[in-house]
Amino acid sequence: MRHKLIKIHPKDNVAIALVHLTKGELISFEGEKILILSDTKAKHKIALDAVQVDGEIFMYGILVGKAVTEIKKGEVLTIENVKHRTQAVTKKTEIAPWSRPNLSHWKNRTFMGYHRPDGQVGTRNIWLFFPLVFCENRNIEVLKEVFEKELNVGAISSQRLLLRQLINGETAAKIEESPPKNASTFDNIHVKFITHQGGCGGIRQDSESLALLLSGYVNNPNVAGATVLSLGCQNLQIEIFKNALTQLNPELQKPVLTYEQQQLGTVDTMLNTIITDAFEGIKKANGIPRKPAPLSKLKMGLECGGSDGFSGISANPALGYASDVLAALGGSPILSEFPELCGVEQELVNRCVNDADAERFMRLMKAYEASAQVAGSGFDMNPSPGNIKDGLITDAMKSAGAAKKGGNSPITAVLDYGEYVTKPGLNLLCTPGNDVESTTAMVGSGANIVVFTTGLGTPTGNPIAPVIKVSSNHKLAQHMPDIIDVDTGAVITGEKTIKEMGELLLEYIIKVASGEVIAKADLLGQDDFIPWKRGISL
Structure with a gap:
């Protein structure tokens, strides 16, 4: 039988509704009975315990908000009863553990690419x-x-x-x-x-x-x-x-x-x-012909847009698995959208291989948020109306799911906007959260392929790099098949694990990189390009 709720981390005090829940419904979850206090749409969050005013809300094991009114057990979280809150980060507190994925299936794999004189390899010509x-x-x-x-x-x-x-x-x-x-x-x-x-x-x-x-x-x-x-x-x-x-x-x-x-x-x-x-x-x-190249020659931009309440538990972690495999092979995944890393700074700081990169990441984040506040805004204003409607009601909640695109691998470099990726392993790149500005920047930093997760749907593409669209749910893939390349909804229904879906996604990435399959954004001629003028853009 399909589960109705999912709790992501043992520390969490909320669960995500996997299906629509009806007021008065009594659900058995983790050995307890939970009475649903109001109609709750799929993708939204239910309190697993009562939370007092100013009490902390945890998802993905991190602080993502505070209660501004009392929230009862079984009550849905909304923008009326929860506001943005994050953990303060001042330094690296530990070395984050990482278990490398099994590479036996991937270590000898290649893609057919365009070899350039400087040693880089293109996925397009x-x-x-x-x-x-x-x-x-x-x-x-x-x-x-x-x-x-x-x-x-x-x-x-x-x-x-x-x-x-x-x-x-x-x-x-x-x-x-x-x-x-x-x-x-x-x-x-x-x-x-x-x-x-x-x-x-x-x-x-x-x-x-x-x-x-x-x-x-x-x-x-x-x-x-x-x-x-x-x-x-x-x-x-x-x-x-x-x-x-x-x-x-x-x-x-x-x-x-x-x-x-x-x-x-x-x-x-x-x-x-x-x-x-x-x-x-x-x-x-x-x-110039295509020739075999190792997967280590892939520089893969990791993007999300039109995110929903399922993005952080299906599409993003599936992409995170593919990112970890690529990083372990010596490739270069690129995680950007700094406003959408708000709340997960401590985890990312602890994953930085070099202390200098950890300090640079904190410095860039603080400078970015400060400039937003000077303009009368802030990271807390990042979630879009579509995000909120589909269950992402605070920036930290959105960020915690968005960061899953970067998997768990060590961070080998932290780059400012316009800097080029040269190191293997996961790179952090300072960009806005705006889909096109961020995608534009990652390609300008060397990404030869971009994987873009979405729960609501977006046509974004790029003039020179394939942009592969990954749906977080079956409904979107069926509703907008002309823009979706890969559907990870099977994770939500329990038909596939994150690992299985990540492997399927990586196989698709290799096909697109080799020119065997054309990404839907390219079929549509979606060539989006917006430079960031370094003003405030969330």
Whole structure:
């Protein structure tokens, strides 16, 4: 019989409803009878014991809130009776234990990737176009239209192809018999385009930060070469970008073509030159083959968005298991979203291999929260309306589940925004909790694949890295099958263990990394890119 409640940690004084509970229902749980005091939706939390005013609420074994009214045994937790509270963290208190997963099935596994001269390996082969300043966005859009129409490279909508066939006079019956298909001039390279609203105005530090991010995209192993457009008078000068790129990788051996409109004259002159040069680069990059590479060459971004009350007990820990396997193999999982690590700082500090990294993590967290408070906000305001509606009523509660994406492996590096991942093992990267800003940042720090867990559904993708969507529950996977790649709802129903689901997920990751399976976000052409301007973004 399926369980109705689950308690995550022995220290917890709340349990998660796995199914809808009805007022007056009497449930047997851990040898006790619990009378349900109000109708409770699945994913929400029930008090296992009475909690007095200002009493502490524990989930995942950590402090996640305080009672602002008396909460009776069997009563549902809400934003009216619980508020955010976390444990104060001042230093490393112990060395966190870690049991390495059994690697016998994985140690000799490979994926088929694109080997770059610097030793990095890509999961995709991309020629990337982007501007240094928003003034060049229109020219990027013109180039995008030209290349996508003439090369048919990348995601061309089935609707556009359908219209093309209708224009050519094909009948509806003929189209149904032979549905439209994308036809690419090149079969081993994709052309992608980035636009943004930065590069000038604001403060100079914004442009310097953007230069770091864009240089990280060029250095990312998924990129074979790049075309860079500049106006000429903006804050983010070509020289600043080139210096950032040289600092990141002094021996870079990729073609990076730069063009400055104010030097080249007319728009036609510039665009014609760019198209001619870029075509030659794209044609050459198309000849780069996929070859076997060890799993240690994967740098995997760990993301969550549209989280629900099941995310922390199904999708996130399943991804955490895959993260632990990758870390043990010498790969580099990347855990970001610092506002969504609030409340689990002590655990993460204790997992840091080096004391300097532990101190840096605490320093970055405190500085981030302080800047949020100066702006009249705070980490406690992070949960979205969707999070709250589905049972994540405090930031610490949300964070405790979100951190499960990072498994239990030691933390080998703590990075600030824009810094590049170079160490094997779990890396912490300072980013906002905003889905696209965080995903954008992880790819800029070297992630060649991203795994994105969700309980409510989100279409987020990235221009150069596959973004694999993982559902926390069956209902979402069935309701939005066009965006969900892997469904971990079997953990909730008891059909699969976390380990079993983590292994299935890792097998899927290898297929996507090898180009055997295309992530749903790529099929939809979901190329999201939002740089963080280092203002307050939760």
